[in-house]
Amino acid sequence: MAEKQISLPAKLINGGIAGLIGVTCVFPIDLAKTRLQNQQNGQRMYTSMSDCLIKTIRSEGYFGMYRGAAVNLTLVTPEKAIKLAANDFFRHHLAKDGKKLTLLKEMLAGCGAGTCQVIVTTPMEMLKIQLQDAGRIAAQKKLLAAQAPASAAVVEETRPTATQLTRELLRSRGVAGLYKGLGATLLRDVPFSIVYFPLFANLNQLGQSGPDGKSPFYVSFLSGCVAGSAAAVAVNPCDVVKTRLQSLQRGVNEDTYSGVLDCARKILRNEGPSAFLKGAYCRALVIAPLFGIAQVVYFIGIAEYLLDALQSRRD
Numbered sequence: 001m002a003e004k005q006i007s008l009p010a011k012l013i014n015g016g017i018a019g020l021i022g023v024t025c026v027f028p029i030d031l032a033k034t035r036l037q038n039q040q041n042g043q044r045m046y047t048s049m050s051d052c053l054i055k056t057i058r059s060e061g062y063f064g065m066y067r068g069a070a071v072n073l074t075l076v077t078p079e080k081a082i083k084l085a086a087n088d089f090f091r092h093h094l095a096k097d098g099k100k101l102t103l104l105k106e107m108l109a110g111c112g113a114g115t116c117q118v119i120v121t122t123p124m125e126m127l128k129i130q131l132q133d134a135g136r137i138a139a140q141k142k143l144l145a146a147q148a149p150a151s152a153a154v155v156e157e158t159r160p161t162a163t164q165l166t167r168e169l170l171r172s173r174g175v176a177g178l179y180k181g182l183g184a185t186l187l188r189d190v191p192f193s194i195v196y197f198p199l200f201a202n203l204n205q206l207g208q209s210g211p212d213g214k215s216p217f218y219v220s221f222l223s224g225c226v227a228g229s230a231a232a233v234a235v236n237p238c239d240v241v242k243t244r245l246q247s248l249q250r251g252v253n254e255d256t257y258s259g260v261l262d263c264a265r266k267i268l269r270n271e272g273p274s275a276f277l278k279g280a281y282c283r284a285l286v287i288a289p290l291f292g293i294a295q296v297v298y299f300i301g302i303a304e305y306l307l308d309a310l311q312s313r314r315d
Helices: 008-038 049-060 062-066 069-094 103-147 162-173 182-205 217-234 236-246 260-271 273-277 280-300 302-314
Strands: none
Touching: 008 049, 008 062, 008 069, 008 103, 008 236, 008 280, 008 302, 049 062, 049 103, 049 280, 069 103, 069 182, 069 280, 103 162, 103 182, 103 236, 182 217, 182 236, 182 260, 182 280, 217 236, 217 280, 236 260, 236 273, 236 280, 260 273
């Protein structure tokens, strides 16, 4: 089956709409994932995702679960748009003579999509992680202050904003500061896309009524959920390393890292192999509906409908 001609503006709009809806739905789980991945042995504030969310609500209020959401909602539109549109772009150009793409070409298209998206993903994740993890660091400091002698100074919680973080990083480290952890982000996002896009395409094809048919929306949704969660768990070790490298603040007695290999070695040595699976179920719970929603919006073609309506009004 030949890949149909794509409309790039429509794909960009669809990706953006899908990203906004998905992030709004699953952001609290993503916050729990970040905090679980960042806590190290001996300084554990949370025992599970539910424990993390309950403690977050108690100490920071309901909207504490959405710390860093503004960054994601602002940048997820270009990030998801680039990812989905780039995959379609590469699939379209890799398809020749009306033949169905081979698995290798599907993986190459996914690789290209994952590589393109890190332009936006890296600074987005960098800022988001600082905002998400600030509550964990503050809670840990308060706990230590409460256990200290009465004469010890009380540590006040600071709540940095995305704008403040961006200015500080640009002032102290330049643009490179926003791209800390770029290598780890590539190690996560490129394999994720290599796994996700071919798996989704083949699962979604099972629901097609014919060679040129379109799968029902529920097939696209379920295919996105299954492919997304599978890819998320597969690359979770890389996500743990990326999260640790991009965290600028550390809790008491927590390790610092000089790079990807140093981070992986210290995690393995100090926390054991299971540490690479920290937050894996949270990440699967985030990615599954996020990409399920994305694919439904993408395949329904909301943007195509809007663009056609706009064109009709002009005519």
